[in-house]
């Protein structure tokens with residue numbers, strides 16, 4: 001058992017916090033020890049941190065059962081994240097304000113803990129899979145929309161760790177009301193939630209944005225909801241391109257599963273809007289739904 005511990009230098013308990021589930025897995029020098037674990041983010045009166053504690057405890061047990069002593073915890077979390085201070089400044093869905101997530105986990109498990117915004121965490125996984133990717137923007141599209149901006153291989157965090165709030169860029173002045181209190185934000189038109197609600201409000205019947213994606217080309221109401229989302233996203237991507245000149249835009253999150261139904265019209269639209277210069281390539285995430293967890297594992301690695 002001790003020989004294995006000496007051979008493996010990074011035994012990371014990796015956590016990906018989402019609005020509905022907390023996912024976790026143990027990585028020994030980048031290899032996953034066992035299938036991922038998950039717990040509901042909210043159960044009864046328990047808060048999101050209770051779910052995180054439960055999953056990390058289970059992961060520590062899994063590591064021990066394999067004969068390994070964990071060396072670090074890596075966490076991807078939504079919200080406004082001040083990574084160097086280990087703080088979640090604000091996460092509406094998790095009900096956290098100035099929450100010292102890293103130090104709370106360090107106290108509990110006596111393990112060095114690194115946290116980062118979930119989009120930036122997922123972008124790390126993309127970079128690990130594609131080392132040539134040095135200038136790109138990773139845009140996860142799910143319930144909301146955010147962005148991880150990577151330039152010359154470095155993630156742009158901003159002065160307060162709050163860079164990349166693409167979902168709250170005004171796309172339609174005086175448009176739909178957003179949860180941030182303003183009008184016309186990108187995510188009120190192009191998030192998975194917005195695609196579904198746009199379609200249902202127009203009179204369609206569907207349970208998810210994936211349902212709407214499947215109806216594109218067959219149902220004019222679905223076409224309308226979809227093109228509204230694509231137009232809004234294209235505007236956001238055009239703005240990002242003008243400022244950061246990325247080689248590629250990588251779309252992640254649930255909506256990326258729509259594949260060509262999303263990517264083809266988006267490429268056309270962005271190319272049309274950027275007639276005056278080269279458009280970036282637009283692709284779907286390689287790491288897919290596991291990008292957050294794979295990136296969290298990388299956070300805990302020491303060279």
Ligand SMILES: [Zn+2]
Pocket residue numbers: 167168169178179180181182185
């Ligand atoms: Zn907003």
